[in-house]
Amino acid sequence: MLSEFPKRYDGLLAYHPDRIARNMRDAGVIIDMLNPDNALIKNMAFPTVQYANDSSGRLTLAVLFSLATQFSEHLSEMVKRGVDTNLDKHSPAYGTNEQDLLDLQNEIIDLDTEVNKITAKLTNVSKIKLTKDEF
Numbered sequence: 001m002l003s004e005f006p007k008r009y010d011g012l013l014a015y016h017p018d019r020i021a022r023n024m025r026d027a028g029v030i031i032d033m034l035n036p037d038n039a040l041i042k043n044m045a046f047p048t049v050q051y052a053n054d055s056s057g058r059l060t061l062a063v064l065f066s067l068a069t070q071f072s073e074h075l076s077e078m079v080k081r082g083v084d085t086n087l088d089k090h091s092p093a094y095g096t097n098e099q100d101l102l103d104l105q106n107e108i109i110d111l112d113t114e115v116n117k118i119t120a121k122l123t124n125v126s127k128i129k130l131t132k133d134e135f
Contacts, residue, residue, distance in 0.1 A: 012045075
């Protein structure tokens with residue numbers, strides 16, 4: 001999309017600045033395209049952020065892009081840490097043995113069977129039609 005700006009677009013609309021750059025390289029390209037020397041992007045508008053195409057506006061965009069990148073990387077680290085922790089907690093070395101896992105699997109199968117039985121009964125009940133005389 002960035003390569004099409006000088007040819008097809010004059011401006012850019014987005015909900016928030018962090019929605020337009022996937023990484024810091026894209027952010028740098030966008031800020032460079034906003035530079036008055038290049039003027040490939042004439043203006044940008046956001047409903048959530050006040051923006052002016054001047055040096056302070058470009059600096060604000062750079063900070064917002066940096067914060068968005070930091071948030072994304074931090075979230076990725078936290079998710080990875082959580083997944084690794086859950087894997088460690090449920091490994092046999094942490095105290096869960098194979099028999100416990102088999103018992104849990106059997107409980108789930110039993111519950112699933114019960115749910116299917118109840119669903120079948122409810123389906124049969126919904127097929128019953130009452131006439132006026134049966135009230």
